[in-house]
Every structure is written in structure tokens, then in C-alpha cells.
Amino acid sequence: MSNFLDWRNRMMHAVWRQEESLSEEVLAWMSKTYDEFGETSEEEFRELWTMRTFSMARSAFEVIQESVLDETGKSVTGEEFCYVNYLRDPEFGPVGVVRLKSAEVSTPDWAEVLGVVAEGVQEFVMDYYAMVWPVCGLHAFGLHVDYFRETAVWKCNGGLAGGHVIRAIDPSIPTPQPRLSHG
Numbered sequence: 001m002s003n004f005l006d007w008r009n010r011m012m013h014a015v016w017r018q019e020e021s022l023s024e025e026v027l028a029w030m031s032k033t034y035d036e037f038g039e040t041s042e043e044e045f046r047e048l049w050t051m052r053t054f055s056m057a058r059s060a061f062e063v064i065q066e067s068v069l070d071e072t073g074k075s076v077t078g079e080e081f082c083y084v085n086y087l088r089d090p091e092f093g094p095v096g097v098v099r100l101k102s103a104e105v106s107t108p109d110w111a112e113v114l115g116v117v118a119e120g121v122q123e124f125v126m127d128y129y130a131m132v133w134p135v136c137g138l139h140a141f142g143l144h145v146d147y148f149r150e151t152a153v154w155k156c157n158g159g160l161a162g163g164h165v166i167r168a169i170d171p172s173i174p175t176p177q178p179r180l181s182h183g
Helices: 002-014 024-036 043-072 110-129
Strands: 085-087 097-100 102-103 143-150 150-158 165-166
Touching: 002 024, 002 043, 024 043, 043 097, 043 110, 097 110, 102 110, 110 143, 110 150
Parallel strands: none
Antiparallel strands: 085 097, 097 102, 143 150, 150 165
């Protein structure tokens, strides 16, 4: 077990991350990677990290693209839309970066990748179509990406409580519900 922990610490250092900043999903993926490939080198691990992040970005784009089309009838494909930009430049960090409009991500965490892609697509919809998407049905405010219990969500900042979660960004994931306190 200590070999895995040593390797994991070296790999986190190789991708410029701290354990506290990684989700359970990423830590579990690292464990599975170690079980499958053993003690990969830092260079090999950075390549796996980057490939996973890029693959997740493509999947996240498909999810968000479908949501936009379903909710607005608008398309986010074609020449007018600069698709996901994948950047691999050692000056900016040891792993590849996904950029979509002004949003960027460089970690293979589904919630974070989904949130960043959603922000980029939202920015495109506002710029290209001059419309707000998505919108809270209760307050008619534009929604914002937020994270709740390791889930990327659309959140409305309206209401007396200072905001509320509308839904998970990925429709295949149930919307996390706040815990009710009994006091």
C-alpha cells in the first residue's frame, strides 16, 4: 500500500495538484490506473491525465450541446462556434488544458470538466445568439454553474435564501438535494 501512496503523491506533484484539491472520482481513477498499469512514469501519467481530461471534455460538450438544442432550439456547432480548444504547452503547466471561450480546465474530474464546458457554451450562446441560457423558471434569472456535493449544477441566485440549485448540468445525474436540518 505504501508503494501506491508514494506513487500517488509523486503523480499529484507531477500534475501540480494537492490531494485536498482532488475529488474522490479522480483519486479512485488514480487507484485504478495504478492497479492496471503499475508505477507509470510521471510523463506517462501526465499523458493519461491529459487524455482523460480531453475525452471528458468531448463528452461534456455533447451533453451541453444537446441541452442547448433541447431548451432553445439553437445549435452550438458549425463554423460560428469555436469548438473545444485543447492546449498542450509546458509553459502553462505539465498537463493539457481544455479551453472553451474564456473557461478552462486541466483536471480529469467529470463535475469540473462539465462545469467549465457549460460555462464556455453558455458564453457562446450569450455572445452569438444574444440570449440568456439557461434561465430559472421561477425568477427568470440566468443560471450560473456551481458545484454541490461533487456535482456540477445550474444555480439561480434569486430568492430569499440567496439562491437555489435548479438541476444537475448532466441530465443523467440526479439533482443533489440539500439536507434538511431538524432542530
